Amino acid sequence: MTHLRLTFTLCCPYQMIRPNDPTTPKQPIANIELSVVVPIYNERDSIPALLSVIQDSLEKIYISHEIICVDDGSNDGSADLLREYAQKHDNLTALLLRRNYGQTPAMAAGFEKARGKVIITMDGDLQNDPADMVKLLEKLNEGYDLVSGWRKHRQDNKVTRLLPSKIANWLIGLVTEVKLHDYGCSLKAYRAELVRDMNLYGELHRFLPALAFIEGARITEIPVNHYARKFGSSKYGLGRTFRVVMDLMTVYFMKRFLTKPMHVFGSLGMISTVSGIGLGVYLTLVKILGGQDIGDRPLLILAVVLLLAGIQLFSFGLLAELLMRTYHESQKRPIYRIREVVSSPALEQS
Numbered sequence: 226m227t228h229l230r231l232t233f234t235l236c237c238p239y240q241m242i243r244p245n246d247p248t249t250p251k252q253p254i255a256n257i258e259l260s261v262v263v264p265i266y267n268e269r270d271s272i273p274a275l276l277s278v279i280q281d282s283l284e285k286i287y288i289s290h291e292i293i294c295v296d297d298g299s300n301d302g303s304a305d306l307l308r309e310y311a312q313k314h315d316n317l318t319a320l321l322l323r324r325n326y327g328q329t330p331a332m333a334a335g336f337e338k339a340r341g342k343v344i345i346t347m348d349g350d351l352q353n354d355p356a357d358m359v360k361l362l363e364k365l366n367e368g369y370d371l372v373s374g375w376r377k378h379r380q381d382n383k384v385t386r387l388l389p390s391k392i393a394n395w396l397i398g399l400v401t402e403v404k405l406h407d408y409g410c411s412l413k414a415y416r417a418e419l420v421r422d423m424n425l426y427g428e429l430h431r432f433l434p435a436l437a438f439i440e441g442a443r444i445t446e447i448p449v450n451h452y453a454r455k456f457g458s459s460k461y462g463l464g465r466t467f468r469v470v471m472d473l474m475t476v477y478f479m480k481r482f483l484t485k486p487m488h489v490f491g492s493l494g495m496i497s498t499v500s501g502i503g504l505g506v507y508l509t510l511v512k513i514l515g516g517q518d519i520g521d522r523p524l525l526i527l528a529v530v531l532l533l534a535g536i537q538l539f540s541f542g543l544l545a546e547l548l549m550r551t552y553h554e555s556q557k558r559p560i561y562r563i564r565e566v567v568s569s570p571a572l573e574q575s
């Protein structure tokens with residue numbers, strides 16, 4: 226067995242954990258370096274092989290770790306199997322959700338529970354290769370906050386999956402300005418504090434790199450293996466493409482205007498109001514100076530609509546400003562993120 230020693234700048238001291246080795250004392254693992262989070266929804270047949278390959282991959286490196294399998298309300302017995310495994314293994318947590326919430330909430334639940342300094346996520350269907358975790362960790366160690374997998378040779382249906390995914394990736398790149406080839410790959414490594422700063426809604430797990438980018442993270446990607454599904458079936462169809470586009474709009478808004486909604490609503494409102502007033506003045510002049518009838522002119526309707534829409538947009542912007550303040554202040558959520566604070570030694574001692 227080759228031992229690859231990873232030298233994390235953040236992660237020390239090392240602790241070698243061999244979960245299934247009877248000589249490893251059964252006690253809570255302190256200083257967990259790595260948490261592997263896996264959402265599971267009806268993946269019963271994949272679970273035994275999945276856990277075994279994750280363990281095998283992690284045993285090859287000196288890193289203390291835990292595996293968190295989040296059962297997202299499966300109805301094929303996955304939860305029972307995970308419960309059984311969690312009782313047998315030392316470093317496995319089975320987090321069983323009450324019902325099926327979706328992949329994003331399942332991952333968010335896993336993040337909440339994770340204690341590692343680094344978090345790796347992957348699918349529970351064996352389409353990702355757990356052996357790639359080492360590559361992700363090495364890359365992260367080069368100073369990145371997030372390393373995303375790139376399924377260079379993706380093994381999914383060309384028409385229903387690859388094509389929509391190509392378009393979605395292009396669109397996401399365009400809108401978010403995060404340049405990755407493959408946003409949809411679940412195999413990713415994050416510094417834990419990055420994930421803790423993010424709130425996930427909808428199906429936003431796909432946009433974690435974009436959200437992380439908003440938080441000022443250093444992001445990169447590396448090619449990873451991808452296999453065809455051996456067991457069970459995919460939980461998504463073509464409908465996902467539309468949901469991705471809707472989520473993309475949310476992310477775009479968050480990226481551009483989260484802390485300044487009045488800039489978007491106010492500007493639009495201003496344009497609309499000014500155009501409405503301009504048209505109104507023009508029509509008044511036509512009526513007074515030209516003596517023409519304006520009652521049946523479509524321009525009059527347009528002027529009224531523009532004016533009303535402008536006032537609405539303006540009020541909406543003000544409300545959004547209030548909401549944004551509540552959003553940040555209720556969670557004590559600063560509008561900035563600090564990467565590092567470096568003080569002179571004298572200041573640190575005082």
Ligand code: UDP
Pocket residue numbers: 263264265266267268297325326327328331347348349350352458459460461
């Ligand atoms: N998943 C989940 N909840 C859901 C749908 C999916 O936890 O409601 C999990 C699923 O078990 C798998 C991962 O999310 O581990 C990705 O799902 P899937 O493999 O169906 O997506 P695909 O690879 O086809 O994009």
Ligand code: MG
Pocket residue numbers: 348350352454459
């Ligand atoms: Mg899959």
